[in-house]
Every structure is written in C-alpha cells, then in structure tokens.
Amino acid sequence: MLETTWFILITVLFVGFFFLEGFDFGVGMLTPILGKTDTERRVMINTIGPFWDGNEVWLITAGGAMFAAFPNWYATLFSGFYMALFLMLLALIGRGVAFEFRSKLTNPKWRSTWDWVIFFGSLLPALLWGVALANLMRGVPVDANMNYVGTFWDLISLYSVTAGISIVLLFLLHGALFLSLKTEGVLRERARAVALKIGAWTSAVLLLFVVLSYFETDMFTSKGLSPGTVPVLAGLALLSVHFFIKAGRDGWAFIMTGATIVLSTITVFMLLFPNVMISSLNPEWSLTIYNAASNAYTLKVMTVVACTTIPFVLAYQAWTYWVFRKRVSSTDHLDY
Amino acid sequence: MEALELARWQFGITTVYHFLFVPLSIGLAYLIAFMQTMYVIKKDDKYKRMTKFWGKIFLLNFAVGVVTGIIQEFQFGMNWADYSRFVGAVFGGPLAVEALVSFFLESTFLGIWIFGWDRLSKKVHLACIWLVAIAATLSALWILSANSFMQEPVGYEIVNGRAEMTNFFALLGNKQLWVEFPHVIYGALATGSLFVTGISAYKMLRKQQVDLFKASFSIGIVVALVSSLLTAFAGHDQAQHLMKSQPMKMAASEALWHTSGESAPWTVIASIDPAKQENGFQLEVPYALSILSYNKLTGKVPGMLELQAEYEAKYGPGNYIPPVRTTFWSFRIMVAAGMGMILLSLFGTIAVVRHKAETYRRYLRWMLPAMALPFIANSAGWIMTEVGRQPWIVFGLQKTEDGVSPLVSAGMVATSLIGFTLVYGILASVFIYLVVHTVRKGADADVDADESHGQNHTPNAGVTPTASL
Numbered sequence: 044m045l046e047t048t049w050f051i052l053i054t055v056l057f058v059g060f061f062f063l064e065g066f067d068f069g070v071g072m073l074t075p076i077l078g079k080t081d082t083e084r085r086v087m088i089n090t091i092g093p094f095w096d097g098n099e100v101w102l103i104t105a106g107g108a109m110f111a112a113f114p115n116w117y118a119t120l121f122s123g124f125y126m127a128l129f130l131m132l133l134a135l136i137g138r139g140v141a142f143e144f145r146s147k148l149t150n151p152k153w154r155s156t157w158d159w160v161i162f163f164g165s166l167l168p169a170l171l172w173g174v175a176l177a178n179l180m181r182g183v184p185v186d187a188n189m190n191y192v193g194t195f196w197d198l199i200s201l202y203s204v205t206a207g208i209s210i211v212l213l214f215l216l217h218g219a220l221f222l223s224l225k226t227e228g229v230l231r232e233r234a235r236a237v238a239l240k241i242g243a244w245t246s247a248v249l250l251l252f253v254v255l256s257y258f259e260t261d262m263f264t265s266k267g268l269s270p271g272t273v274p275v276l277a278g279l280a281l282l283s284v285h286f287f288i289k290a291g292r293d294g295w296a297f298i299m300t301g302a303t304i305v306l307s308t309i310t311v312f313m314l315l316f317p318n319v320m321i322s323s324l325n326p327e328w329s330l331t332i333y334n335a336a337s338n339a340y341t342l343k344v345m346t347v348v349a350c351t352t353i354p355f356v357l358a359y360q361a362w363t364y365w366v367f368r369k370r371v372s373s374t375d376h377l378d379y
Numbered sequence: 380m381e382a383l384e385l386a387r388w389q390f391g392i393t394t395v396y397h398f399l400f401v402p403l404s405i406g407l408a409y410l411i412a413f414m415q416t417m418y419v420i421k422k423d424d425k426y427k428r429m430t431k432f433w434g435k436i437f438l439l440n441f442a443v444g445v446v447t448g449i450i451q452e453f454q455f456g457m458n459w460a461d462y463s464r465f466v467g468a469v470f471g472g473p474l475a476v477e478a479l480v481s482f483f484l485e486s487t488f489l490g491i492w493i494f495g496w497d498r499l500s501k502k503v504h505l506a507c508i509w510l511v512a513i514a515a516t517l518s519a520l521w522i523l524s525a526n527s528f529m530q531e532p533v534g535y536e537i538v539n540g541r542a543e544m545t546n547f548f549a550l551l552g553n554k555q556l557w558v559e560f561p562h563v564i565y566g567a568l569a570t571g572s573l574f575v576t577g578i579s580a581y582k583m584l585r586k587q588q589v590d591l592f593k594a595s596f597s598i599g600i601v602v603a604l605v606s607s608l609l610t611a612f613a614g615h616d617q618a619q620h621l622m623k624s625q626p627m628k629m630a631a632s633e634a635l636w637h638t639s640g641e642s643a644p645w646t647v648i649a650s651i652d653p654a655k656q657e658n659g660f661q662l663e664v665p666y667a668l669s670i671l672s673y674n675k676l677t678g679k680v681p682g683m684l685e686l687q688a689e690y691e692a693k694y695g696p697g698n699y700i701p702p703v704r705t706t707f708w709s710f711r712i713m714v715a716a717g718m719g720m721i722l723l724s725l726f727g728t729i730a731v732v733r734h735k736a737e738t739y740r741r742y743l744r745w746m747l748p749a750m751a752l753p754f755i756a757n758s759a760g761w762i763m764t765e766v767g768r769q770p771w772i773v774f775g776l777q778k779t780e781d782g783v784s785p786l787v788s789a790g791m792v793a794t795s796l797i798g799f800t801l802v803y804g805i806l807a808s809v810f811i812y813l814v815v816h817t818v819r820k821g822a823d824a825d826v827d828a829d830e831s832h833g834q835n836h837t838p839n840a841g842v843t844p845t846a847s848l
Contacts, residue, residue: 093493103452110474117471129457137802144809341544376497
C-alpha cells in the first residue's frame with residue numbers, strides 16, 4: 044500500500060515536472076528561432092523568467108523522492124543511465140546559468156552564445172527524457188544484483204529516439220502555446236503559426252511512437268495496470284489542439300497540450316506498474332515497487348511530509364502564475 | 380586510476396566547488412533581506428539601491444549554486460550506487476524533504492522576488508526575500524542532517540544488510556547536527572558579510588558611490604565580527620563533540636599518534652611522517668588540547684595507534700587511520716583563516732564605530748584579499764570533516780570503498796569528472812568576470828524610475844546601457 048502510494052507520488056512529481064518544465068523547455072528551444080531581435084528574445088525569456096527555476100525543482104524533488112522511497116530504483120537508474128544523465132546535467136547547468144548570465148553584458152555575440160546554450164540546454168534534457176522513458180518501458184539489461192550491465196549505446200535505438208523526438212515536439216508545441224498566452228503582437232502571431240505547424244508533426248511522431256511501442260514492448264500484453272481510456276484521451280487532447288488554435292482559443296489549446304503531457308505520463312507509469320525497471324535479461328530480475336522500496340517506517344514518514352507540503356507548493360506556485368499573469372510586452376522593464 | 384579514486388575526486392571537487400557558492404548565497408540572502416527591510420522601514424532610497432546592487436551579485440552566485448546542487452544530489456546514484464542502496468532508506472529522507480520543503484520555497488519565491496519589484500506591495504515583496512533566506516537555511520539544515528548521519532549514524536537499524544530509518548526525529552535531533560549546523564550557518568553569514576565588506580572597501584578606496592558603500596561596509600563588518608566569533612565558538616563545540624563521536628578524526632587532526640598524558644598539549648605545527656607513524660619536529664602549547672577537548676587543564680586525548688587497535692578489535696582488520704597530513708593541515712588552515720577573519724572584522728568594527736573606516740586606507744586594501752578567507756576556511760573545514768572520517772563513508776557502518784557503483788567504469792567516471800571540472804572552471808571564470816563587471820558598474824542610479832508611475836521605458840530599455848546601468 045505504502046509502496047503504491049509512493050509510486051503514485053513519484054508519478055505526480057514527474058507529471059508536474061513534464062507539464063511545467065515542458066513549456067519552459069519549449070520556450071527555451073524557441074527563443075533563438077522565434078526571437079528576431081534581442082528585445083524579442085528577452086521578452087520570450089521573461090515569460091518563463093519567474094517560473095523556470097521553480098519548475099525544475101519538480102525534477103530535483105522527483106530525484107530526491109526516488110532516493111528516499113525507492114533507493115534501489117534511484118541507484119540502478121542513475122548508475123545505469125550514467126552517460127545520459129551526465130549529458131543531461133551538463134545541459135541543465137548551462138541552461139540554468141545562461142538565464143542569469145545572458146543579460147549581464149550587451150555584446151550581441153555574448154547574448155547569442157547564451158541563447159544557444161539555452162536552446163541546447165532545453166533540447167537535450169527533453170530528448171534524453173524521451174530516450175530514458177522508452178527504455179524504462181522496453182526494459183534494459185539489469186542483472187540479478189540490480190545493476191545495469193549495458194552501455195550508453197544500448198539505450199539508443201529507433202524506438203527510444205522516436206520517443207525523444209516526440210517529447211521534444213510536444214514540449215515545443217506546449218512552449219509555443221505558452222508564448223501565445225504570454226506575449227502580444229507579432230511575437231504572439233509567430234508563436235501561434237509555429238504551434239500550428241508543430242502540432243501536426245507532434246501528432247504524427249507520437250502516433251509512430253505508439254505503433255513502435257506495440258512491437259518493442261510487451262506493455263500491451265502484460266498484466267500490469269491497464270491504462271484503459273487514458274492514452275486515448277491523451278491522443279484526442281493532442282488532436283484537438285489544432286482546432287483550438289484555429290478557433291483562436293489559445294488558452295484551451297495550451298490546456299490540451301498540458302492534458303496530453305499529463306495523460307501520457309500517467310499512461311507510461313500505469314503501464315510500468317508495479318515494475319520500476321524492467322530487466323530485459325530475466326523478468327525475475329526486474330526492479331519492482333516492492334524490492335526497490337525503503338522500509339515501511341521511512342515511507343510512512345515521507346508520506347506525511349509529502350502530503351502536507353505538496354498542497355502548499357501547488358498553492359504558492361499557482362500564486363506565482365497569478366502574480367505574473369499579464370502578458371510580457373516589449374515596453375515592460377525587461378532586464379533583471 | 381580506478382573508478383573508486385576517480386569517484387572520490389569527483390565528489391570532493393563537486394562538493395568543495397558547490398560549497399564555495401552555497402555559504403555566500405545564504406549569507407548574502409540575510410544581508411540583502413536586512414538591507415531591504417531598512418528600505419521598507421526607513422523609506423530611504425539608498426537602501427533600495429543597495430539591495431538591488433547586492434541582489435545582482437547574489438543572483439549570479441545563486442545560479443551557479445543551484446546548478447551545481449543538482450549534480451550534488453544526482454551523483455550519489457551515479458557514482459555511489461551501493462552507498463545509495465545501503466543508506467537510501469535513511470539518507471534519502473532528508474534529501475527528499477529538503478527538496479519538498481526548501482528548494483520549492485527558495486526557487487519559487489526567488490523568482491517572485493527578482494521579477495516582482497513593481498508587481499507586489501513593498502511588504503509582500505520584502506517577505507519574499509526573507510522566505511528565500513529562511514528556505515536556504517532550512518535547506519542547509521536538511522542536508523546537514525543527512526551529512527550528520529554519515530558522521531554519526533542515529534535513528535536506524537541494520538536490516539538485511541542495509542540501514543533502515545527507525546526514528547526520523549532522532550535524525551533531526553542528532554547531536555552532531557546541532558554542533559555542525561550552527562557552525563555552517565555562522566560561517567555562511569561570515570562569508571556573505573566579508574564579501575560585502577571586501578567589495579565595499581574596494582569601492583570606498585576608489586571613491587565611488589562612497590555613501591552607499593560606506594553604509595554597506597558598516598552593516599557587513601558588524602555582521603562579520605559577530606558571525607566569525609560565533610563560528611569559532613560553534614567550532615569549539617564541534618571539536619568537543621568530536622572527542623566523543625569520532626576520536627580518530629580528532630587524533631588525526633592533531634597528528635596525535637599516541638594517547639596523551641593527563642594534560643594534552645596542542646600541536647601548533649608538526650612534520651608528519653605517516654609511513655613511520657610519528658612526527659619529526661613539532662611545536663606544542665601545553666594544556667591547550669585538553670582545554671580544546673574538555674574545557675579543563677587535564678584530560679587524556681586518545682591517540683591514533685591506540686584507536687587503530689581498538690577499531691581493529693571492533694570492526695575487523697584494516698586501516699582506520701585517515702590521511703593524517705590532510706586532516707591536520709586542513710584543520711590548521713581553517714583555524715588560521717578564521718582567526719584572520721575575527722581580527723580583521725574586529726579592527727573594522729572599531730574603525731566604523733569611530734567613524735574612521737574610510738581613512739584607514741591600508742586596512743581597506745587588506746579587506747579585498749580578505750574576501751578569500753571565509754572561502755578558504757569553508758573548504759578546509761569540509762576537507763577536514765570528510766577526509767578525517769575516512770576510511771568510512773558512514774562512520775562505523777560502511778567503508779567508502781564499498782559504496783562506489785560496482786559497474787560504472789573508470790572511463791565513465793573519468794569522462795564525467797573531466798567534463799564537470801571543465802564546466803566548473805568555465806563557470807567560475809565567467810562568474811568572476813561578471814562579478815567584477817557588476818562591481819565596476821556600481822549600484823544603479825535610476826532604480827527609482829519604476830517608482831514614478833508616469834515614466835515609461837523605451838521599447839529597447841533592456842538593451843541600452845543606461846537602462847541597465
């Protein structure tokens with residue numbers, strides 16, 4: 044019971060991470076592409092300026108929660124996906140300091156350098172999370188001692204790269220729609236136009252990913268939790284985005300990409316349950332929520348802490364979005 | 380080199396590097412919160428400009444601290460998988476709580492503080508920076524409770540070959556935590572305040588914005604004096620506790636090979652020969668180690684060789700003596716740097732009280748390099764604590780060599796070690812460059828532009844040098 048609770052809580056943390064950091068990764072990737080002038084790029088960065096750091100904490104918390112609740116999952120995943128994690132950390136380091144460093148000098152080369160650091164710092168983690176999730180679904184070589192015995196290249200396949208690209212596209216779409224809500228004028232028009240274009244691609248690649256999943260994983264036949272209509276709803280939400288943009292309902296379009304992200308993440312975790320890392324060598328060697336978990340006392344304490352703090356976190360993060368609800372305009376005070 | 384050694388270097392480099400930025404963040408957060416409080420109470424614009432100026436440096440520093448903190452959290456799983464499996468059920472707890480309780484609070488309210496100057500009422504905006512300072516302090520509390528478990532395991536039992544938490548409050552009530560936490564927090568305040576006085580001294584010497592920087596100097600120097608004295612007292616408590624919890628670390632930090640007589644002298648400096656397990660030359664102050672350890676003139680202090688025999692009987696064969704030279708010298712470097720901090724801030728406080736700080740130009744010139752002292756002391760202190768605990772990763776429970784990831788190759792650790800170290804080097808260079816740049820530019824002249832509502836910013840306000848000055 045406690046193990047299941049923690050599996051759900053970690054799902055919640057990843058849902059929060061993908062939903063929130065999803066759009067700021069998207070904005071990060073779009074900044075050097077959609078922003079034609081320095082002011083435009085500054086406006087785009089300022090749409091996520093007050094939020095991105097708080098959004099990233101969802102990932103840090105997910106990591107900490109895995110460590111506390113499922114130490115074996117944390118140990119196997121982090122030591123196993125070593126090089127992928129190393130690349131992701133480099134990306135997150137660059138991105139994090141770039142937001143702060145870019146505005147400190149006016150030299151255009153300086154600014155453009157950091158804009159591209161933001162671009163790759165947003166692209167790489169999105170891509171790598173896709174690769175990681177695909178491998179979690181398909182199973183990886185884990186031995187009897189819960190250690191990953193493959194290499195970095197074992198993680199790279201048509202299937203996992205497709206997953207990576209679909210997450211990148213989904214985040215781009217999510218980010219473009221966020222920009223359509225937070226900017227005005229030409230920038231907003233550009234964001235809407237690019238969202239329409241990316242939308243079609245996202246649906247196509249995501250569909251390809253679902254088809255590949257049928258062949259690459261045994262998720263459709265396994266006796267895990269059946270996600271039922273959840274993935275269908277995720278697909279419908281994604282398809283509806285196009286019509287909402289056309290109808291000028293940007294807010295609804297953003298909610299729908301958000302719903303796609305949330306429902307897809309839930310689908311992945313439901314399919315995984317009760318496994319947390321599937322061994323491709325021997326199903327007996329898979330890590331489950333039972334053999335990977337901490338003792339009951341630790342889980343109990345952590346449940347109390349998480350259930351009392353997460354509502355507050357949601358409340359004050361929601362308040363942040365309320366405080367900065369206005370569109371960012373080029374006539375605002377932009378440098379901080 | 381083997382994966383174990385490389386993983387240890389990576390941990391050491393990341394931790395020391397991360398901890399250059401963390402105490403400065405904590406210290407500056409409180410100083411800035413104080414400055415902004417003065418602004419809100421006194422409605423004097425000088426304090427607003429002051430808050431914004433130090434705020435800029437704080438944010439640069441905070442950014443590097445945050446990104447290196449992520450590595451800090453993830454490297455346990457990457458390089459120390461067996462350690463993570465062994466202690467996760469205890470050690471993971473405080474880390475998760477830190478993220479839930481502190482990181483969310485800190486990052487969210489910092490975002491609001493940065494962008495919220497003209498969106499929030501003055502008081503709510505002020506509350507944001509106080510929340511950041513408090514959250515940063517809580518963050519230190521949780522992370523140190525995890526570290527304290529490594530120094531002095533409590534509230535656990537060993538079940539099926541791993542440590543499981545049995546009492547969360549025992550972790551929080553760990554005696555080690557309550558000697559370590561004050562030492563770290565006072566040290567952070569000393570770091571922040573000596574940073575402020577160093578930069579202020581530079582600006583006063585160059586006669587730039589003297590009014591503002593004289594005030595910054597006065598605030599900084601008083602905090603520096605109080606906090607560096609408190610750091611020393613807290614350190615003394617920690618040493619006394621060390622006698623009970625980790626006597627081997629104490630003996631190594633004193634290069635004490637054999638148990639002392641009834642009154643133990645304190646070795647000021649010594650030439651240590653770890654191979655022969657003896658000291659060549661040594662300079663001693665009689666009674667001082669007994670005072671340091673027990674607050675009295677008498678009291679035996681156990682030596683390393685006696686403790687080694689005792690540990691072999693208790694834990695089985697092996698070498699239980701940490702690297703003596705590193706432990707001994709890092710302790711002395713820390714103490715010397717701390718003494719320097721106390722003396723310089725005492726002198727400065729007297730100068731400020733007599734309204735003469737500006738005229739002591741030689742002293743002000745000293746205050747610039749003195750900014751390095753707290754960073755040296757912080758790093759040396761952690762090196763002593765962590766190296767002195769060896770060969771243990773969790774004292775008495777797991778050895779460092781048993782904690783490493785078994786299947787992560789030396790090549791992989793070397794790649795990430797080189798990659799991270801290079802990035803740290805680049806970040807440090809850019810950080811220093813930007814701090815120097817910010818200091819040269821000085822505090823904004825027109826920060827009250829957003830006070831007068833009629834004033835509109837030009838569309839490219841963000842890029843013109845005058846607006847960002």
